[in-house]
Amino acid sequence: MLVLSRLADAASNAASEAAAISAVDPIARRPLHAAAIDRLREAIVRGELAPGTRLNERVLATQLGISRTPLREAFKLLANEGLAELLPNRGAIVTPIHAERIEQTLRVMGALEALVGELVCQNASDSEIANIRALHFEMRAAHARGDLRAYFDHNQAIHLALVQATGNSVLLQTYRQLNDNVRRVRYMANLSASRWEVAVAEHEAILQALTARDGMRLKELLSSHLAQKTAAVLAVLTEPITAVTA
Amino acid sequence: MLVLSRLADAASNAASEAAAISAVDPIARRPLHAAAIDRLREAIVRGELAPGTRLNERVLATQLGISRTPLREAFKLLANEGLAELLPNRGAIVTPIHAERIEQTLRVMGALEALVGELVCQNASDSEIANIRALHFEMRAAHARGDLRAYFDHNQAIHLALVQATGNSVLLQTYRQLNDNVRRVRYMANLSASRWEVAVAEHEAILQALTARDGMRLKELLSSHLAQKTAAVLAVLTEPITAVTA
DNA sequence: TTTTTGTATTCTGCATGCAAATTAAGGAGA
């Protein structure tokens, strides 16, 4: 029942994010019990369902208020996205976090961000840039408040907005999928005050490069920013993993 | 019934390819009627189910010899991979080919290939390189024979082997997914003799750079090779699309 | 002839039921 309430909490969040994205999502107006499934995905990404957790069909279906059929379809999707693993005749588990796989994912994201740096300066509209600037200051507000969770959320929103502003929806979709796998780790991390400062400073520079539409510089900045992030994430993984279930 | 026989033909192909890949596939030992679903995916990629085709659940389920439930699960997967589109309450269609989307996909693949160039020279084992060389000569054999279909297949195999030899399974999975969307166009194209020559020459250079483990050069070669491919693919799309259903 | 509206048919979306596989439990033997 504990898990149930958490899943319910996550619902509104997932819904609003889905709405924000839907304009670009190729599977735009989805049928099925999409909300319930977004809820499940979000629960995995946010670590509310810890890596390795067995996903019992009947139990989860009851908790989500749907039947097993659409839930099984969701499992297939999640497996395809790397968030769950399907064990033949033994159901699904939340994909365990392997440092190597996360590292590989970040490498691929690095390649994508290089492309983002190139494209976004060419293609972003002024209003998109203005929106990113607004997100940036909301993020700084969260930083000033010391609200780590809100900081992460705005941080994510900025990076997604950057990718979206490239105008390349394939890039966005690919990025999101990889990002979801990394976010799971991110939620496990605590940021030291100094590293947090550095990250904010990096974002400041990113915003400037974007405003100046300096593609080359933005590419470099995103690259080094990701390198920082990679280091931080891998640091978390080499420590004994104390999954943040709370 | 015509489609049925074609799907049956594709079965062995898909099965053998799946076996070759399974070692890296994260959803390795899959449950469900995986063979039937691979068959369907392959039919879409090979253009045997033309873009825009309505995917009738009951009809397809009968043709594939499975029930609607696993087929619907397959639809979700295909939609997630971009090969099908889900229309709420109106079922699924084979994703229509839009030049813009293909172009975006190729752009993303370009970013990934840059990474491939870097990584493969560092990480490929000698036996993997030897295997790629073998594939290369098989491809040349197909070229000499003038067998376009076999040429394409070996060509694909080489590129996948290159990506696989990076040792980055996330990269491979991402690449494969994007590649499947482009392959559909590729099968529609005919190659002029001169362009075919050029492509083979490019592959020759790629093999040399790989043998020398010259990462920077390989990166450049892959980049220009993809640029060629992009031009060829987009050329096909600007022509009136006469989908090759046969 | 063209448009429109009401009805019948088809099809999707989901819940449920059943068989096969897996896991858990219990008891016999070492």
Next chain:
DNA sequence: TCTCCTTAATTTGCATGCAGAATACAAAAA
């Protein structure tokens, strides 16, 4: 006490059934 084997209880995988939505069709009106 531990191991191995037999058996019961879960659990998955898939087929099927049913309600609701969408489409196709036909008759009536313009």
